[in-house]
Amino acid sequence: MKGIVFTEFLEMVENEFSYEVADKIIEENSLTSNGAYTSVGNYDNKELLMLVSSLSNHINKPVDELVHAYGKYLLKRFFVLFPHFFDSVESTFEFLDTIDQHVHIEVKKLYNDAELPSFETKRISQSEMQMFYRSGNPFACLAEGLIEGACEHFNEVITVKSEIEDNYQSATFTLTKEA
Numbered sequence: 504m505k506g507i508v509f510t511e512f513l514e515m516v517e518n519e520f521s522y523e524v525a526d527k528i529i530e531e532n533s534l535t536s537n538g539a540y541t542s543v544g545n546y547d548n549k550e551l552l553m554l555v556s557s558l559s560n561h562i563n564k565p566v567d568e569l570v571h572a573y574g575k576y577l578l579k580r581f582f583v584l585f586p587h588f589f590d591s592v593e594s595t596f597e598f599l600d601t602i603d604q605h606v607h608i609e610v611k612k613l614y615n616d617a618e619l620p621s622f623e624t625k626r627i628s629q630s631e632m633q634m635f636y637r638s639g640n641p642f643a644c645l646a647e648g649l650i651e652g653a654c655e656h657f658n659e660v661i662t663v664k665s666e667i668e669d670n671y672q673s674a675t676f677t678l679t680k681e682a
């Protein structure tokens with residue numbers, strides 16, 4: 504998993520909790536990286552799950568909830584770091600349609616060792632769409648948070664129903680837009 508996912512996570516922990524908590528969750532785990540992540544490096548995604556699980560113990564919140572919250576935070580950061588991906592789209596549905604065939608393809612050009620999930624989208628009607636997530640990594644809750652982050656970014660009231668399966672490696676998200 505790319506280092507940017509780790510550096511952004513630790514930055515969120517520092518901002519929302521403290522440097523001490525960020526240090527503690529690194530120290531508590533015997534990480535091959537020793538917690539010295541660089542955004543272009545590549546690290547075992549299990550390390551991210553170890554860090555989240557330590558944070559979960561410290562602040563008494565479930566792991567799923569924390570991964571979801573991180574997804575929402577990360578979407579905001581992607582807008583700051585990669586604003587051009589948001590330039591030509593005006594709605595959540597339009598944006599989500601571009602992830603698999605455009606955004607993640609460009610990400611792969613940028614970091615050729617990135618391990619990206621696959622997404623399919625299906626428009627059910629003007630107000631409803633489905634997004635299918637499949638990955639070798641167990642990050643369905645991250646996808647869910649990123650989707651909700653996108654709804655917030657485009658300032659749209661959308662209900663997201665998630666059916667997560669296969670040990671978090673696949674999911675169907677049904678998005679329904681309020682009239």
Ligand code: HEM
Nearest residue numbers: 504505581585588610617618619620638640642645646649
């Ligand atoms: C500007 C928008 C986006 C950018 C720049 C971006 C970029 C990235 C990057 C750099 C990674 C790390 C790859 C690796 O660790 O090897 C990643 C992973 C991931 N992305 Fe995106 N992404 C964007 C939008 C989204 C959205 C909207 C979703 C959800 C619908 C999404 C879902 C995921 C998931 C779930 C992963 C974790 C890896 C996995 O599950 O296999 N991304 N993305």
